[in-house]
Amino acid sequence: MTATLTLRDDLGSIGARTGFTRNNYKITPGLYCLGDAGKNSPVLVTANYKLSFDALRKELMGQNLWILVVDTRGINVWCAAGKGTFSAEEIAYQVQRAQLDQIVSHRELLLPQLSANGVAAHELKKLCGFRGRFGPILAADIPEFLRTGETSETMRTVTFSLRERAVLVPLEVCMTLKHLFVAAVVFFVLSGISPDFFSLGLALNRGTVLLLATLMAIFAGAAATPLLLPWLPFRQFWLKGAVVGAIAALLLFAGLPLTSSIEKIAIFLWVSGSSAFLAMNFTGSTPFTSLSGVAKEMRPGLAFQISSTVLAILFWVAGPFM
Amino acid sequence: MQGFRYLDDTAILRLSVEKCIGCGNCLLVCPHRIFQVQDGKAEIVDRNACMECGACAKNCPTAAIYVNPDDGCGCAAYIINSWITKIRGKAASGCSC
């Protein structure tokens, strides 16, 4: 194995991040040798998710060590630990399969800190004879951790910088775009309903307006809200999304050929409601939202989203009858 | 995590001081700075920053910590699915992350 990333790896990462090919980005589980690893070289454990593995490989260029890749079905460390696939049992299984006790003379495994919700380090010793130790959260801090043998408080604290949020946006947007085709068909049908039953002209014109408004809602809820997260008012995500969606809708009115105010109300409700929903869904991608908190905000959040959508449909369909 | 506070008084996190042996594991594995160990006992110093990941409970050798055991990655899609499951009585399909 080489520690140099090729262009193909980078293209693969783009595929994985946009969600189109995410499921194909697995690394074969097992033991990998980096550089000139020997009996005393450290052993790092990671998930068989290509992006985790590449991040590790990139940061460890020039080091001599072992990487034990466990089978998390191509899911990253954090989600895999939460789902129970990155566990002490799985690590022990890979240790035995690779006959690690014969390859290295020490008995220590360095685990990614974010696997701690799935791995009980004190159970590892009983299962495979190796002691587990948690390293830093970020792969970039591993070289320093290897040098000093310790993690600082900063290395152990999760961050959610603009850059880390920006990396998540393509996936958020693409997951939504997958449903857009079906939505577009519904938009055209709804938009064509007219006093003389159905008008193709109306369907095309108003359907396009609705589609543009929806793209704006996706931008507001799945891109702008995650990016602006710490600077938006309110703590509940659906409220943050609703605020951004409302602003997006007002901006839309400047560019869209909407004349009737009932249509404007429909678009306003639709964009702010959808944006609120997408923002609420983003809770799953952040490293600071608790499940209890998400469940709590979902009651008012869903009530708002469902009622604004129902009203939006009513007003939109009523448009041509006014 | 300055600038990122979620809902106050919501996370379910309990620490039993009697069971704690002060090993400091919870302090090491927590990705937020929730714990402090003083005089051989852990204490919760910032409960509202807890995201219920369960790392502390999983790595406490004496089971002194209790965290909301509902797993899943904390996204809305997962919760909607589990609500639907409760209504229909079928197995949850989880979310796509």
Ligand code: SF4
């Ligand atoms: S559940 Fe996670 S965030 Fe909460 S205290 Fe435990 S380790 Fe820290």
Ligand code: SF4
């Ligand atoms: S991990 Fe458990 S025993 Fe160790 S300090 Fe924390 S609460 Fe106490």
